[in-house]
Amino acid sequence: MTKPLLEVNNLTQRFALSKGIWQELRLEGGRLVRRSRHVHAVNDVSFTVGRGEVFSIVGESGCGKSTTARTIIKLIEPRSGQIVYDGEDITAYDAKQMLPFRRRMQMVFQNPYASLNPRHTIRRILTEPMLFHKLAVDRREADDKAMLLLDKVGLRQEQADRFPHQFSGGQRQRISIARALALSPEFVIADEPVSALDVSIQAQILNLMMDLREEFNLSYLFIAHDLAVVKHISDRIAVMYLGKIVEMGPKQELFARPLHPYTQGLFASVPKLGGKSLQETSLSGDVPATPTELPIGCHFHARCPYTRPICHEQAPMMKDSGSGHYAACHILEG
Numbered sequence: 001m002t003k004p005l006l007e008v009n010n011l012t013q014r015f016a017l018s019k020g021i022w023q024e025l026r027l028e029g030g031r032l033v034r035r036s037r038h039v040h041a042v043n044d045v046s047f048t049v050g051r052g053e054v055f056s057i058v059g060e061s062g063c064g065k066s067t068t069a070r071t072i073i074k075l076i077e078p079r080s081g082q083i084v085y086d087g088e089d090i091t092a093y094d095a096k097q098m099l100p101f102r103r104r105m106q107m108v109f110q111n112p113y114a115s116l117n118p119r120h121t122i123r124r125i126l127t128e129p130m131l132f133h134k135l136a137v138d139r140r141e142a143d144d145k146a147m148l149l150l151d152k153v154g155l156r157q158e159q160a161d162r163f164p165h166q167f168s169g170g171q172r173q174r175i176s177i178a179r180a181l182a183l184s185p186e187f188v189i190a191d192e193p194v195s196a197l198d199v200s201i202q203a204q205i206l207n208l209m210m211d212l213r214e215e216f217n218l219s220y221l222f223i224a225h226d227l228a229v230v231k232h233i234s235d236r237i238a239v240m241y242l243g244k245i246v247e248m249g250p251k252q253e254l255f256a257r258p259l260h261p262y263t264q265g266l267f268a269s270v271p272k273l274g275g276k277s278l279q280e281t282s283l284s285g286d287v288p289a290t291p292t293e294l295p296i297g298c299h300f301h302a303r304c305p306y307t308r309p310i311c312h313e314q315a316p317m318m319k320d321s322g323s324g325h326y327a328a329c330h331i332l333e334g
């Protein structure tokens with residue numbers, strides 16, 4: 001088997017909440033001390049992304065998708081676990097060591113307006129990173145490359161001297177994609193890249209991303225809260241709930257035979273093709289707003305229609321049901 005481009009092993013991330021109600025009082029050695037509570041955003045997450053693969057992570061808001069992405073690219077330091085990129089363990093790399101990887105791994109964000117400097121022209125947004133990373137010998141070469149990129153993402157060269165606010169949402173996302181490509185990456189992390197766009201524009205951007213994948217031989221880690229968005233583009237999909245991957249497998253397998261009750265609930269809430277109404281969802285209740293205390297046992301037990309006593313006590317292990325289709329649920333253990 002060929003080596004994966006990205007390997008994430010047992011990744012865990014948590015945030016300290018240090019103010020007001022987020023502190024707790026504890027009796028330690030006869031003294032009352034204040035301790036920060038923590039949000040357990042990512043809990044023991046493992047997956048790989050192969051070369052040329054589109055791997056998607058889906059789950060409801062707050063389940064830890066963005067934190068996983070930001071930790072992989074080391075925008076935040078992992079609490080524990082391992083990140084291996086192209087065979088190199090980058091987990092403990094500092095900012096200087098990360099510099100070449102920051103070029104090779106690019107990120108496209110949900111809100112293109114917030115991620116583009118409003119005071120810079122598109123020309124400057126595209127050429128500056130190239131010059132910084134020495135991917136162009138001079139301004140003229142960077143400029144030529146920028147013009148080519150505008151063509152590739154479906155914008156006109158005459159638009160290069162405009163500012164981000166002079167573009168529509170979809171066009172701004174095209175600029176973000178061009179900026180990511182300006183650094184000739186091999187891996188793109190796309191964090192909800194179409195969620196802020198009109199449905200009619202979403203398909204255009206997804207198609208563009210898939211065309212660029214072919215042309216530039218890209219691998220994608222694609223993050224979305226909506227299974228419908230990842231249906232057409234993914235090779236494999238991981239479903240995340242409360243910081244954990246609960247199911248993972250090839251797209252066809254996952255869509256044909258969702259195993260985990262949470263995945264089944266997500267499917268039930270996908271709008272029917274061509275239909276106006278949503279099907280009745282079998283997902284009741286909400287994800288805890290701030291997961292400072294993780295449930296004991298299966299994280300999903302409070303919302304699961306099939307809960308058994310064991311689900312309150314033991315966390316289920318990921319089990320392979322064949323063809324690389326994994327799920328973590330006690331029901332599947334018989």
Ligand SMILES: Nc1ncnc2c1ncn2[C@@H]1O[C@H](COP(=O)(O)OP(=O)(O)OP(=O)(O)O)[C@@H](O)[C@H]1O
Nearest residue numbers: 015039041060061062063064065066067289290291
């Ligand atoms: N900097 C932070 N400080 C404290 N808590 C945080 C921080 N960033 C994220 N969180 C919390 O971590 C959890 C996971 O957040 P994350 O943004 O990764 O989820 P998500 O699945 O990407 O959701 P969304 O789609 O809404 O962004 C949430 O409970 C969130 O409130």
